[in-house]
Each structure stands twice: as structure tokens, then as C-alpha cells.
Amino acid sequence: MTTEHFPAAVVHDDEIRIGTGRSRRFEGAEHGADVSYFYVENQPGEGPGLHWHPYSETWVVLEGVVRIARGDETFVAEAGDTATVAAHVPHGFTNVGTGVLRILCIHASAIMIQAFLDED
Numbered sequence: 001m002t003t004e005h006f007p008a009a010v011v012h013d014d015e016i017r018i019g020t021g022r023s024r025r026f027e028g029a030e031h032g033a034d035v036s037y038f039y040v041e042n043q044p045g046e047g048p049g050l051h052w053h054p055y056s057e058t059w060v061v062l063e064g065v066v067r068i069a070r071g072d073e074t075f076v077a078e079a080g081d082t083a084t085v086a087a088h089v090p091h092g093f094t095n096v097g098t099g100v101l102r103i104l105c106i107h108a109s110a111i112m113i114q115a116f117l118d119e120d
Contacts, residue, residue: 011026011031021041022039022041023038023039023040023041023042024038024039025037025038025112026038026039027110027111027112028107028109028110028111029110029111033110034109034110035106035107035108035109035110036106036107036109036110036111036112037104037105037106037107038104038105038107039102039103039104039105040101040102040103040104040105041100041101041102042095042100042101042103043095043100043101044095044096044097044098044099044101045094045095046094046095046101047066047092047093047094047095047101048092048093048116049092049116049117049118050069050090050091050092050116050117050118051090051091051092051114051115051116051117052087052088052089052090052091052114052115052117053087053088053107053109053112053113053114053115054087054088054109054113055087055107055108055109055113056084056085056086056087056108057084057085057091057105057106057107057108058082058083058084058105058106058108059077059082059083059084059093059103059104059105059106060081060082060103060104060106061077061078061079061080061081061082061083061101061102061103062079062102062103062104063079063099063100063101063102064078064079064095064097064099064100064101064102064103065077065078065079065095065096065097065101066078066093066094066095066096066097066101066103067093067094067096068083068091068092068093069090069091069092069093070083070085070089070090070091071085071089071090071091076096090117
């Protein structure tokens with residue numbers, strides 16, 4: 001098997017950076033991968049609104065404290081914790097700590113698909 005049909009094996013952070021911040025969006029299909037992710041750095045009080053995906057999502061908290069809303073439940077996770085949400089379940093998260101939140105949001109799909117509840 002050759003790798004000539006796939007882009008470079010290393011994707012540098014500046015190639016997938018979101019705006020001028022440190023957050024990044026990796027779309028697996030663009031790089032020959034079967035998963036996608038957001039690497040997010042949020043300040044206290046920041047986070048995405050409620051949304052859902054047609055596939056599961058896994059969060060790995062790298063630094064900070066996060067409140068995660070998943071369906072009808074809400075829980076807090078800290079650095080080192082991993083949390084998941086099933087496909088089609090509304091969810092969102094907010095940095096509830098006093099410092100930066102660094103979280104890896106792994107999408108079980110080569111293409112990211114998300115629908116925000118306030119846009120449905």
C-alpha cells in the first residue's frame with residue numbers, strides 16, 4: 001500500500017487553526033483519517049451552545065474544569081477525565097474553571113457534521 005494519495009503525515013497546527021486563537025479543527029477526510037477533532041482552548045465562561053452530531057463524540061480534558069451538558073444531565077470533568085456522548089444527543093460544554101480550558105473533542109467521523117439547536 002502506498003501513501004501517495006494521502007497528504008503529509010504531519011498536519012502542523014497553523015494549517016488547521018481556527019481564527020487567531022489557539023483552537024484547531026482537524027477534518028479527517030482531508031488528511032486520510034477516519035476521525036476528526038476540535039482542539040479547543042476556552043477562557044472561563046466560554047463554550048459552544050447545545051448541538052448534536054449523527055455520530056458519537058468523545059472529550060478528553062487536557063487542562064482545566066468543564067461543565068458538560070449531555071441530554072438531560074449535566075456533569076463536571078477535570079484534567080485527565082474523558083467523557084462521551086452518543087449520536088444525536090444534544091450536548092455542549094462551558095469552561096467553569098478559573099483558567100484556560102484545553103479540551104480535545106474527538107468526532108467519530110471523517111467529516112464533521114453538527115447542528116446547533118438554536119439553528120434547527
